[in-house]
Amino acid sequence: MSSPTYTNGHGSPDAARATLRGDADQPELPSGGGGVLGSIVEGVKGLISSRIPPADLDERDPDYIRESLPRLWLLASLYFRGEVRGLGNVPEEGGVLLVGNHSGGNLTPDTIVFTLAFSTYFGVERVFHQLAHNLVLSFPGLSYLRKYGTVAASPDNARTALEAGAAVLVYPGGDYEVHRPSWQRHRVDFGGRKGFIRLALDQDVPIVPVVAAGGQETALFLSRGESLASALGLDRLFRLKVLPLSLALPWGLNIGDMLGHIPLPAKITVEALPPIHLREEFGPDPDVDEIYDHIMRLMQDTLEALAAERRFPVIG
Amino acid sequence: MRLGECIEINAPPALVWEAVTDPSRYLHFMSGVTRWSVEDAQDAGPARLGARYRMLLRVGSAEVGGLIEIVEDKPERDLAWNSVTGVDQRGRWRIREREDGGSKVELRLQYGVAGSGVFGWIAEHLAARTVRDHLQRSLRQLKRQVEHEQLRAAAAERRAARAG
Numbered sequence: 001m002s003s004p005t006y007t008n009g010h011g012s013p014d015a016a017r018a019t020l021r022g023d024a025d026q027p028e029l030p031s032g033g034g035g036v037l038g039s040i041v042e043g044v045k046g047l048i049s050s051r052i053p054p055a056d057l058d059e060r061d062p063d064y065i066r067e068s069l070p071r072l073w074l075l076a077s078l079y080f081r082g083e084v085r086g087l088g089n090v091p092e093e094g095g096v097l098l099v100g101n102h103s104g105g106n107l108t109p110d111t112i113v114f115t116l117a118f119s120t121y122f123g124v125e126r127v128f129h130q131l132a133h134n135l136v137l138s139f140p141g142l143s144y145l146r147k148y149g150t151v152a153a154s155p156d157n158a159r160t161a162l163e164a165g166a167a168v169l170v171y172p173g174g175d176y177e178v179h180r181p182s183w184q185r186h187r188v189d190f191g192g193r194k195g196f197i198r199l200a201l202d203q204d205v206p207i208v209p210v211v212a213a214g215g216q217e218t219a220l221f222l223s224r225g226e227s228l229a230s231a232l233g234l235d236r237l238f239r240l241k242v243l244p245l246s247l248a249l250p251w252g253l254n255i256g257d258m259l260g261h262i263p264l265p266a267k268i269t270v271e272a273l274p275p276i277h278l279r280e281e282f283g284p285d286p287d288v289d290e291i292y293d294h295i296m297r298l299m300q301d302t303l304e305a306l307a308a309e310r311r312f313p314v315i316g
Numbered sequence: 317m318r319l320g321e322c323i324e325i326n327a328p329p330a331l332v333w334e335a336v337t338d339p340s341r342y343l344h345f346m347s348g349v350t351r352w353s354v355e356d357a358q359d360a361g362p363a364r365l366g367a368r369y370r371m372l373l374r375v376g377s378a379e380v381g382g383l384i385e386i387v388e389d390k391p392e393r394d395l396a397w398n399s400v401t402g403v404d405q406r407g408r409w410r411i412r413e414r415e416d417g418g419s420k421v422e423l424r425l426q427y428g429v430a431g432s433g434v435f436g437w438i439a440e441h442l443a444a445r446t447v448r449d450h451l452q453r454s455l456r457q458l459k460r461q462v463e464h465e466q467l468r469a470a471a472a473e474r475r476a477a478r479a480g
Contacts, residue, residue, distance in 0.1 A: 090412075
């Protein structure tokens with residue numbers, strides 16, 4: 001999920017992991033100490049905090065989703081030529097944690113394609129939430145995401161949604177994965193984030209890995225810019241670990257991707273894998289690291305198989 | 317968007333009716349249909365008024381459909397359904413007997429999403445070609461299945477007559 005500022009529509013896994021551990025409910029910004037710098041940081045913190053809407057699972061609006069399906073269909077079918085397989089692997093009812101790899105910078109076509117497919121396959125009546133950082137929902141122009149069921153990545157929201165029998169989509173790799181260089185496009189990289197496994201174990205729900213290919217071909221992603229973010233002190237001031245660099249329309253050199261970009265019409269292929277019932281497969285007291293390695297291996301194998309089907313970059 | 321396609325089948329309406337009212341056969345002859353399952357075990361038999369099915373049709377990048385309910389059931393003539401959930405749809409099998417004993421079969425499908433505005437209108441029209449292809453192919457497959465079934469039945473009768 002995205003970092004507090006560099007939103008990709010799905011929140012920050014760091015924040016999600018922290019909140020799932022119960023460490024924090026909102027992303028923390030450093031106080032910045034005293035003086036002018038401290039005042040500026042406090043001011044920015046206050047400004048951001050004031051824009052954060054209270055999370056509410058009831059904000060999901062099935063009628064709105066239903067009426068927007070044709071719009072999503074046009075985008076997913078004509079522009080991205082989306083193809084989603086294996087939705088039959090998602091349990092028909094009950095809570096389920098959908099764990100996806102994430103691509104495409106701050107505009108994530110895999111989410112558009114999958115949301116459409118899920119909503120038409122199961123119907124908008126099936127409750128489907130996506131975990132995202134609260135700042136995503138407060139970003140100008142993105143508040144409509146709440147109507148799709150996007151909720152803040154907090155332990156309470158995740159637990160409430162799963163207990164209500166909802167399908168919950170999480171992208172553990174978040175900003176770290178979504179800004180990986182394009183030449184690593186066929187690599188699943190969660191950056192070691194395992195909070196989703198603890199969530200699934202706590203709620204005793206199956207995990208369905210969702211693997212997507214093609215998203216990292218919607219621009220030429222050059223670098224996460226971790227060193228740049230560090231050199232500029234962004235990590236210290238705002239806990240921003242990345243300042244991504246890419247070549248993207250219409251900007252050319254795109255630093256930060258804060259305003260998004262026009263994605264190239266890359267073919268997006270998504271495959272949902274069979275559900276993993278953690279305690280059935282890994283015993284009553286499963287090892288989180290073992291589960292993580294297992295899921296990563298399954299998803300990496302699948303991504304490589306999807307990648308092998310692609311004959312040309314972008315076109316697919 | 318309302319689409320309709322017709323085909324002539326060289327078999328009596330009763331045989332066609334048997335095929336289109338059997339939910340277990342839809343995946344065999346309906347093109348693009350990825351799911352046609354009974355919602356309630358008691359609806360596993362021939363379709364009847366009030367029976368509900370969950371159906372999906374692949375159009376573009378999505379499988380669209382939802383829960384449908386049989387709203388008209390005139391044996392060997394008309395079988396119609398409406399959507400209960402999912403994309404709005406009305407479908408109809410219209411079977412009429414020809415003078416030579418064969419059947420004229422029409423499959424109609426009306427679909428859309430109420431309230432989706434201009435994007436809905438565009439999507440409906442762009443999807444029409446795919447949906448029409450599915451309807452035409454479904455009718456051709458239905459014709460082949462029903463006529464082959466009739467041929468097999470006729471051959472079995474001949475064999476029985478010879479044996480007798």
